[in-house]
Amino acid sequence: MSEPGDDGDNRARSIALLRMMERIRAFEEQAILAAERDRLVLGAIHPSIGQEACAAGIMQALRRDDILLATHRGHGHTLAKGADPLAMFRELLGRAGGCCGGKGGSMHIADFNVGMLGANGVVGANITIGAGAAHGLKLMGSDRIAVDIFGDGAVNRGPFLEGLNWAAVYALPVLFVCEDNQWSATTRTRTVTAGEGAGARAAAMGLPVTTVDGNNVEEVAAAADEMVARIRAGNGPEFLHAITYRQTGHTSFDKAAYRPEGEAERHKMEDDPIARQRAFLAGMGVRSAELETIHAEAQAEMAALLKEAAATPFPPDDTAFTDVQDIGSPAKEAF
Amino acid sequence: MSEPGDDGDNRARSIALLRMMERIRAFEEQAILAAERDRLVLGAIHPSIGQEACAAGIMQALRRDDILLATHRGHGHTLAKGADPLAMFRELLGRAGGCCGGKGGSMHIADFNVGMLGANGVVGANITIGAGAAHGLKLMGSDRIAVDIFGDGAVNRGPFLEGLNWAAVYALPVLFVCEDNQWSATTRTRTVTAGEGAGARAAAMGLPVTTVDGNNVEEVAAAADEMVARIRAGNGPEFLHAITYRQTGHTSFDKAAYRPEGEAERHKMEDDPIARQRAFLAGMGVRSAELETIHAEAQAEMAALLKEAAATPFPPDDTAFTDVQDIGSPAKEAF
Amino acid sequence: MAEKMTYVEASREALREAMQADETVWCLGEDLGRGSVFGQYLGLQEAFGPDRVVDTPISEAAIMGAALGAAMVGTRPVVEMRFSDFALCATDELVNQIAKARFMFGGQSRAAMVIRKPTGMWRSSAAQHSQSLESWYTHIPGLVVVCPSTPQDNYSLMKAAIAADDPVVYFEHKNIWGMEGEVDRSLAVEIGKAAIRRVGEDVTIVSWSDTANLAEQAGARLAEEGISAEVIDLRSLWPWDKAAVRASVAKTGRLIVAHESVRVGGFGGEVAATIAEAVPGARIRRLGAPRSLIAYAPNLEDQMRVTVDMIAQAAREMTND
Amino acid sequence: MAEKMTYVEASREALREAMQADETVWCLGEDLGRGSVFGQYLGLQEAFGPDRVVDTPISEAAIMGAALGAAMVGTRPVVEMRFSDFALCATDELVNQIAKARFMFGGQSRAAMVIRKPTGMWRSSAAQHSQSLESWYTHIPGLVVVCPSTPQDNYSLMKAAIAADDPVVYFEHKNIWGMEGEVDRSLAVEIGKAAIRRVGEDVTIVSWSDTANLAEQAGARLAEEGISAEVIDLRSLWPWDKAAVRASVAKTGRLIVAHESVRVGGFGGEVAATIAEAVPGARIRRLGAPRSLIAYAPNLEDQMRVTVDMIAQAAREMTND
Numbered sequence A, B: 001m002s003e004p005g006d007d008g009d010n011r012a013r014s015i016a017l018l019r020m021m022e023r024i025r026a027f028e029e030q031a032i033l034a035a036e037r038d039r040l041v042l043g044a045i046h047p048s049i050g051q052e053a054c055a056a057g058i059m060q061a062l063r064r065d066d067i068l069l070a071t072h073r074g075h076g077h078t079l080a081k082g083a084d085p086l087a088m089f090r091e092l093l094g095r096a097g098g099c100c101g102g103k104g105g106s107m108h109i110a111d112f113n114v115g116m117l118g119a120n121g122v123v124g125a126n127i128t129i130g131a132g133a134a135h136g137l138k139l140m141g142s143d144r145i146a147v148d149i150f151g152d153g154a155v156n157r158g159p160f161l162e163g164l165n166w167a168a169v170y171a172l173p174v175l176f177v178c179e180d181n182q183w184s185a186t187t188r189t190r191t192v193t194a195g196e197g198a199g200a201r202a203a204a205m206g207l208p209v210t211t212v213d214g215n216n217v218e219e220v221a222a223a224a225d226e227m228v229a230r231i232r233a234g235n236g237p238e239f240l241h242a243i244t245y246r247q248t249g250h251t252s253f254d255k256a257a258y259r260p261e262g263e264a265e266r267h268k269m270e271d272d273p274i275a276r277q278r279a280f281l282a283g284m285g286v287r288s289a290e291l292e293t294i295h296a297e298a299q300a301e302m303a304a305l306l307k308e309a310a311a312t313p314f315p316p317d318d319t320a321f322t323d324v325q326d327i328g329s330p331a332k333e334a335f
Numbered sequence C, D: 001m002a003e004k005m006t007y008v009e010a011s012r013e014a015l016r017e018a019m020q021a022d023e024t025v026w027c028l029g030e031d032l033g034r035g036s037v038f039g040q041y042l043g044l045q046e047a048f049g050p051d052r053v054v055d056t057p058i059s060e061a062a063i064m065g066a067a068l069g070a071a072m073v074g075t076r077p078v079v080e081m082r083f084s085d086f087a088l089c090a091t092d093e094l095v096n097q098i099a100k101a102r103f104m105f106g107g108q109s110r111a112a113m114v115i116r117k118p119t120g121m122w123r124s125s126a127a128q129h130s131q132s133l134e135s136w137y138t139h140i141p142g143l144v145v146v147c148p149s150t151p152q153d154n155y156s157l158m159k160a161a162i163a164a165d166d167p168v169v170y171f172e173h174k175n176i177w178g179m180e181g182e183v184d185r186s187l188a189v190e191i192g193k194a195a196i197r198r199v200g201e202d203v204t205i206v207s208w209s210d211t212a213n214l215a216e217q218a219g220a221r222l223a224e225e226g227i228s229a230e231v232i233d234l235r236s237l238w239p240w241d242k243a244a245v246r247a248s249v250a251k252t253g254r255l256i257v258a259h260e261s262v263r264v265g266g267f268g269g270e271v272a273a274t275i276a277e278a279v280p281g282a283r284i285r286r287l288g289a290p291r292s293l294i295a296y297a298p299n300l301e302d303q304m305r306v307t308v309d310m311i312a313q314a315a316r317e318m319t320n321d
């Protein structure tokens, strides 16, 4: 965390936030191209375009050995946690050297080396798992913490209640983040969510709740810094409600025709987290050439990595039978 | 509901409340004798002794065709909803003529003729089922309502969140009742429940919450009357939090040695809903002889019915194969 | 009489007709108003309104549990689970509650409903969106289990399932939503009756769901080679048409059971064991997925598949010796 | 060397020793501080404190899910589900998450844990507290499935399960908590190795869990009648000791598989089918519960039982013809 008044540090940090968001955006734009144009990605991918501020702002508050669990829409979180984008592209393309050996794909992206214990294909399932990771850390006397990110749709699943209650009862070191993009697939979440929503529910289970503009990366980062510090100090779980917007369809295939006309366009024009951070930095005096360079570098990096990933072979066929289990492994089964 | 100032009616109603509580208590005392002394009840029974005010107070607010779902601790609710105690005893003893034909036993007691759609052996499971019953009623344009009773332990299960949210989203005619006896089996519920508990969680999902002294049957009945009227008028679900106390062990076998010394005794002495209603009626001028008669009649009724139930044969063996399913019924399966 | 329809259209038409005929039929699930993931409900909310085609929260336990409550008071819900994998979030509701509601309460109620579970592998959906778990539900008394493999069956069996007074677990295979076929709306199919897809003398091949289509292809290929396979599509696993399979194996003396689900603990074991008990001396072979997980990479995913080749090869081997 | 212990004491002792030896082992479940429902944890919270013997809320999904998270960061949880029936409230967590965590993430993590599920009929507990669903988990790649039937096995297999780096679904039978037997703490049992309870020549009887005890009694009774039965207790269903069963049936030519769970879709089908494929000509018979529900009334409950008589009678019939 930066000292107040330390302008150089602040500026560097703000630029780093932008850079991370640009890299996430570039990664996903390439991933979409790989899916739509190149037909290299066979499964569904769920872009987080428009939501990059959450990933960038929260992950910068964490240590490499802190734990992260995310959702099906987890590319950004994973990259921001420090995962290698080449291994991520390889995973999306189902290739050897993918971060899950090509076994998981986009929806199960994970990199245990940087504490990223997996995206999850079941809405809300990561909430109890994340609470449990924090439980394990606390049992072992570690000062590491866990961050558990989920969408607004997940607050209507039972594990939301069970996981938050669990974390609060055992005062676990976990930051729950509801990355609220206002949509659950094709359904507007508020039409199926009673009461005041995510924050009110968390508060009712005794968790301190902070609500932020999830498209303002500076605000997200500042909130995350404070919350993470309190959690690491042993004060128990907290809840961050970050309001953002899903600029794309639910998957890269989804044209999202169900949305009111102009809604997505308005968000893209007025509320894009990258554009906002660029404007913020411009206001701080950063020159537009520098901003352009950051953008261009991110684009170039990801385009090159996608190419490299596409040139990688598929995993060996027999890995279909490894890492299932030791006892009664299908690789050994005979008769 | 009675008119204000209508003293005769009030008095009759208060006496009826006492009588129902006495009958529930007598029923369960006999059931415990049948289990412990006579070894006629083979499965576990979960007495609601000390909690009779909830059953009596709430059920009097309902119509016979309203729907009720309850928990494993459901004798009182079932009896108060109007079920035949002889059929109930037969069910507890696993006999022919039991209200579930001897197939359900204490934990699954039900009487669909009076809208009692079942006690449930899975904590919290009845919450979504009750919401669904209300959903069905609303779809059919009925003015019937559903009441869904569960314990304090159930508020930590996912279906609590999913069921309450569901009812609120569709504005269903259902009254949720948390009958809070402060214990979940051998665990003091507040030690595993974060935040302010049941009411706060319901409020966070937008349900109007009423909290009552669950051992004051007059207070329970008055609250239930108002809530049921609002719900029947189409104002959506509400939540009643009734604070009471489980005077016995979790099951009739449980000596409850884990409770702080004197806790149960204090509740029995100072907070018994039947003793309180007797005192209330005495204060209203009802003579103690009349109160004794009510007590004695209930005791005699239930003792006689238990005897009658015990003289009933077991169900025919082949009913083990009936009422499973029509298509692919085990009664018909051949080869 | 017959119309061309896809598999997804067929069950949608059946549902539409049932909703037209009986206003207690309704459906509930996520995103139904936009047709759900595969278009199974397209146009139905427009036709029947949001009260009968209900957009739900992401609350599988509540979807399933609420359907039971609503069934108990006399409506006939059609429950959409989106991917059969997600139905695991509502297992207590299905297995402990729905399957037991009629018996446990001594026949006082029924749980007439259809629980739709799109199933099976569908290119690179990975371990949590590809499972075939139909065999689980055959083991649960109270449940009916249906696995249609053609547009006609998806039409006729959906109608039968909605008409049934039992809870019917209904597995549609995600890989054949677009499969076209002739559908005769007047054709009724009784749940529990197999379809003999091909008559033969040398070997009996039993299957269901999309694998039945592969078995049929294998049968055609074998015919060219002079091997006469009888191909049976069970269409439903509980009840299943033991009589048809028994009669066939009594004739051919050889049984192959092939399914997409994992071989170990799969329903193929039930079919094989039943025949082993009933037709002593019959030669028996099971094909199913290895006991490993379904990976994302296409070549790894393919390792889990039972293919036309594998079925045909098994038949060759069995008829050779 | 050997001590007298009950079945419930045996696994408690194994757990106690494992917790003493390895401080990453801990257990979680409802009411554990008071020993849980059957006394399986009595004294352990006093010995190891409330952080390692954790009293949980009634949150089966969180118990199971949290155990996975805690396993992923390196602890070794022992999960108590109280009644195997309630584990259905955590099916997504067990089947979609725990079983898949290692494979789905390309081997980056393991989910080393034991999931305890007291199972089976226990006088008049009715439909929601009596089920035997072990066969389900054999169908789920990633899971190990263990079903001990004696105090010694409950000691040795619990130790093996806690030591395993895989998720082990561990079924203790509720009816035999009080069963006494000699336990030798130095005796290791490998998961996947059957116990030959009785050596015989005429018929092979395969079983597991409490039914293995009934099978042994049937074997003794048959011996008096001059029928020589080989009685095999599988002890674990995945992996299961195919080699032992195959060798036995190759010798006897006759197989009976008997289990308490429902016959249709039960693991008996897997055993029977495997032997039907591997030992052509073997005579095969399965015994299991009818496909109906377990009722409360004792006489109705009894209709669901596989008894010593039934096992012996099946053996008589098979060896007679």
Ligand SMILES: Cc1ncc(C[n+]2csc(CCOP(=O)(O)OP(=O)(O)O)c2C)c(N)n1
Pocket: A071, A072, A073, A121, A122, A123, A124, A150, A151, A152, A153, A154, A155, A181, A182, A183, A184, A185, A189, A246, C030, C058, C060, C082, C086, C089
């Ligand atoms: C238990 C479960 N139910 C349904 C789905 C299908 N599904 C995948 S993503 C999604 C919407 C999730 O919305 P939200 O939680 O807000 O996350 P977002 O997609 O907006 O990031 C749904 C319904 C699922 N994956 N898991």
Ligand SMILES: Cc1ncc(C[n+]2csc(CCOP(=O)(O)OP(=O)(O)O)c2C)c(N)n1
Pocket: B071, B072, B073, B121, B122, B123, B124, B150, B151, B152, B153, B154, B155, B181, B182, B183, B184, B185, B189, B246, B250, D030, D058, D060, D082, D086, D089
């Ligand atoms: C899902 C589930 N978990 C555990 C149990 C075991 N169990 C039965 S009753 C009970 C305590 C319930 O407490 P509460 O909800 O407060 O109801 P009470 O018994 O106090 O009436 C428990 C843990 C169960 N029946 N279902």
Ligand SMILES: [Mg+2]
Pocket: A151, A152, A153, A179, A180, A181, A182, A183, A184, A185, A189
């Ligand atoms: Mg969302």
Ligand SMILES: [Mg+2]
Pocket: B151, B152, B153, B179, B180, B181, B182, B183, B184, B185, B189
């Ligand atoms: Mg309680």
